[in-house]
Amino acid sequence: MLEQIRFLLNDYTFQVVALGTGFLGLLSGVIGTYATLRKESLLGDALSHAALPGIGIGFILIQRKELSVLMLGAIISGLIATVIIQTMSRKTVVKLDSALSLILSSFFGLGLVILTSIQNNPNAQQAGLSNFIFGQASAMLRSDVQMIGLTGLVLLILVALFWKEFKVFTFDPMFGRTLGFSGKIVESLLSTMIVVTIILGLESVGVILISALLIGPSVAARQWTNRLSLVMLLAAGIGFVSGVTGTFISSMGTRIPTGPSIVVVVSLFVFLSLFISPKRGILARHVAYKKRQKVFMKQIRSLEE
Amino acid sequence: MSMINEITLIAIVVAVACALPGVFLVLRGTTMVSDAITHTVLLGIVLAFFVTQDLNSPLLMIGATLVGVATVWSIEALQQTKLLSNDAAIGIVFPLFFSIAIILITRYAGNVHLDEDSVLMGELAFAPFRRLMLFGLDVGPRALWTMLVILLINSLFIGLFYKELKITTFDAGFAAALGFSPVLIHYGLMTLVSLTAVGAYDSVGSILVVGFMVGPPLAAFLLTNKLHIMIGLTAVMAVINSTAGVRLAFMLDTTIAGMIAVVTGVTTLLVFVFSPEKGLIKATVNRKREQKKIDQRLKEIS
Numbered sequence: 091m092l093e094q095i096r097f098l099l100n101d102y103t104f105q106v107v108a109l110g111t112g113f114l115g116l117l118s119g120v121i122g123t124y125a126t127l128r129k130e131s132l133l134g135d136a137l138s139h140a141a142l143p144g145i146g147i148g149f150i151l152i153q154r155k156e157l158s159v160l161m162l163g164a165i166i167s168g169l170i171a172t173v174i175i176q177t178m179s180r181k182t183v184v185k186l187d188s189a190l191s192l193i194l195s196s197f198f199g200l201g202l203v204i205l206t207s208i209q210n211n212p213n214a215q216q217a218g219l220s221n222f223i224f225g226q227a228s229a230m231l232r233s234d235v236q237m238i239g240l241t242g243l244v245l246l247i248l249v250a251l252f253w254k255e256f257k258v259f260t261f262d263p264m265f266g267r268t269l270g271f272s273g274k275i276v277e278s279l280l281s282t283m284i285v286v287t288i289i290l291g292l293e294s295v296g297v298i299l300i301s302a303l304l305i306g307p308s309v310a311a312r313q314w315t316n317r318l319s320l321v322m323l324l325a326a327g328i329g330f331v332s333g334v335t336g337t338f339i340s341s342m343g344t345r346i347p348t349g350p351s352i353v354v355v356v357s358l359f360v361f362l363s364l365f366i367s368p369k370r371g372i373l374a375r376h377v378a379y380k381k382r383q384k385v386f387m388k389q390i391r392s393l394e395e
Numbered sequence: 396m397s398m399i400n401e402i403t404l405i406a407i408v409v410a411v412a413c414a415l416p417g418v419f420l421v422l423r424g425t426t427m428v429s430d431a432i433t434h435t436v437l438l439g440i441v442l443a444f445f446v447t448q449d450l451n452s453p454l455l456m457i458g459a460t461l462v463g464v465a466t467v468w469s470i471e472a473l474q475q476t477k478l479l480s481n482d483a484a485i486g487i488v489f490p491l492f493f494s495i496a497i498i499l500i501t502r503y504a505g506n507v508h509l510d511e512d513s514v515l516m517g518e519l520a521f522a523p524f525r526r527l528m529l530f531g532l533d534v535g536p537r538a539l540w541t542m543l544v545i546l547l548i549n550s551l552f553i554g555l556f557y558k559e560l561k562i563t564t565f566d567a568g569f570a571a572a573l574g575f576s577p578v579l580i581h582y583g584l585m586t587l588v589s590l591t592a593v594g595a596y597d598s599v600g601s602i603l604v605v606g607f608m609v610g611p612p613l614a615a616f617l618l619t620n621k622l623h624i625m626i627g628l629t630a631v632m633a634v635i636n637s638t639a640g641v642r643l644a645f646m647l648d649t650t651i652a653g654m655i656a657v658v659t660g661v662t663t664l665l666v667f668v669f670s671p672e673k674g675l676i677k678a679t680v681n682r683k684r685e686q687k688k689i690d691q692r693l694k695e696i697s
Binding site: 126130135139182183184188193196200201206210298306351353371 | 421424425426427429430434473476478479480482483485486487490491493494495497498501502602603604605606607608609610613616617644647648649650652653654655656657659660661663664667673674675678679
C-alpha cells in the first residue's frame with residue numbers, strides 16, 4: 091500500500107494532473123467566493139452549459155482542436171449567455187432562476203446540435219470534442235497545466251489589483267456606485283473572470299461538475315470566518331487540497347473518474363464545515379441552544395422559589 | 396404511422412407533459428430545483444438498476460422518482476440551516492448526487508447499456524424503435540405510452556388540486572391559514588417533476604428536460620396574468636416548439652431533442668422581447684417615459 095502510494099507520487103502523469111486539478115481548485119475557490127457571496131452561484135452552472143455552442147463553432151471555424159480557439163469561442167458564448175440572463179432578470183419581471191434554466195438548456199441544446207452536425211461530417215480531428223461535457227482530467231497535458239497556471243496568475247493579479255472595488259460591489263453595489271466606481275465595468279470584469287475560470291475547468295472536470303468546484307470551497311470556507319480575505323484564502327486552500335486529493339483517489343482505485351471524485355471530496359469539506367465549524371456550525375448552534383435552554387430553565391426555577 | 400409523424404407525436408406528448416408542472420415551477424421561482432432533480436434522477440436510475448438488473452423495470456422509475464424527492468428534501472434541509480444561500484444549497488447537492496452516480500456507473504456498470512451520455516442527452520430518433528408489445532401486438536413506441544400516462548397523471552393532479560396549487564403558489568401563508576398544507580402540495584408537485592424527468596430522460600435527456608419545463612411556461616407567463624390562460628398558452632407553446640423542432644431537426648439532420656431545446660429558447664426569447672405587456676421593449680419604453688416625466692417635473696420645480 092505505502093509502496094503503491096510512493097510509486098504514484100513519483101509518477102509523472104499523476105504529478106501533472108494533480109498539479110492541474112489543484113490549481114483549478116485553487117482558482118475556482120478564489121473566484122467562486124465572489125460568485126457565492128453575490129448569490130450568483132448557479133450562474134456558474136448555467137454558463138458552463140452555455141459554453142458548449144462556442145466550443146462547437148470554434149471547431150467549425152478552424153476545423154482543428156486548437157484549444158485556445160475553442161476556449162475563446164466558449165468565453166464568447168458564455169458572455170452572450172450572461173448578458174441575456176442579466177437582461178432578462180434585471181430589466182423585466184422574469185425571475186433569475188427561470189432565465190438561468192431557459193438559457194442553460196437552450197444553449198446546451200444548441201451545443202448538441204452543433205456537435206452532432208460536426209460528427210456527421212467526417213473529420214478525424216473532431217474526436218474528443220464531447221470530452222468537454224464530462225471532462226477528462228487524466229488527459230491533461232503539461233501545456234494544459236501551464237495554461238491553467240498562467241491564466242490563473244492573471245486572474246489572481248486582477249483580484250489583488252481590484253480588491254477594494256470587487257469587495258464593495260460584492261457587498262454593497264449601491265455604495266460602490268455612490269463612491270464613483272463604474273458599476274458596469276467592475277461587474278462585467280467580475281463576470282468575465284467567472285466565465286474564464288469555468289472555461290478553464292471545462293476540459294478537465296466537465297460542464298456539469300465545474301459548478302460544484304466553484305461553489306463548494308467558498309461555502310465551506312465561509313463557515314469558518316467572516317473576513318473576505320480569510321474566506322478567500324481558505325477557499326483557495328480547500329479547492330487545492332480537493333483537486334489533489336480527488337486526483338489521488340481516482341488514481342489509486344480502478345475506474346474511478348477524476349471529476350466526480352473531486353466533487354465528492356469538495357462535498358465532504360462542505361458538510362464537515364457545516365457541522366463542526368466553531369461559531370456557525372450545526373453542532374455548535376445545537377450546544378449553544380441547549381445551554382441557553384438550561385440557563386432559561388434555571389431562571390424560571392429561581393423565580394418559582 | 397410514418398416515422399416522422401410518430402416522432403412528432405412523442406415529442407408533443409413529452410413537451411406538454413413537461414411543461415404542465417413547469418407552469419408552477421416558473422411561478423414559484425423553483426425552476427433550478429427541477430434542474431437539480433433532472434440530474435439526480437440518474438443516481439436513482441443507477442441504484443434501482445443495481446437492484447433489478449433490468450433497464451425496463453418499472454422499479455427503475457419509482458427508484459429514480461424517490462431520489463428526485465430526496466434531492467428536494469436535502470436541498471431544503473440545507474437551506475433551513477441558513478448557513479448558505481438558497482442557490483448554493485442547490486449547487487452543492489446535485490453535483491454530489493450526480494458524481495456518485497457517475498462513479499457507480501463507471502465502476503460497476505461499464506458493460507451494460509447504461510452510460511451517462513444516453514441519460515444526459517437522450518435521443519428522440521431512437522424512440523420509435525423501442526416498441527411496446529401487448530399480448531403479442533405492437534401498440535406503438537414505449538416512450539409514447541410512458542409519457543402519455545405521465546401526461547395524464549400531471550393533468551389529473553393539476554385538475555384535481557387546481558385551487559390548492561393556485562393558492563399555495565401565490566400566497567403560501569394564506570393557504571396555511573385556510574388549512575391547506577403548502578408543504579404537502581409542494582412535495583406533490585416535486586414528485587410529479589421527478590416522475591416526468593425520469594419518464595422523459597431516455598427520449599430527451601435530462602439537461603434538455605429543464606428547457607421543456609421552463610420555456611413554454613415562461614413564454615406564457617410573459618403573455619398573460621391569468622393562471623388558466625397561462626396553462627393553456629403553455630400547452631400551445633409546447634406543441635408549437637416540439638413540432639417545429641422535429642421538422643427542423645429532420646431538415647438539418649441533427650439531434651431532435653437539442654433542436655427542440657433551441658427552438659424553445661428562440662420562441663421564448665422572442666416572446667420575452669416583443670410581449671405587449673411584460674416584454675423587454677415595453678419595459679424599456681415605459682422606463683424612458685417615466686424618466687421623461689420625472690425630468691419634466693424637475694424642470695417645472697426649478
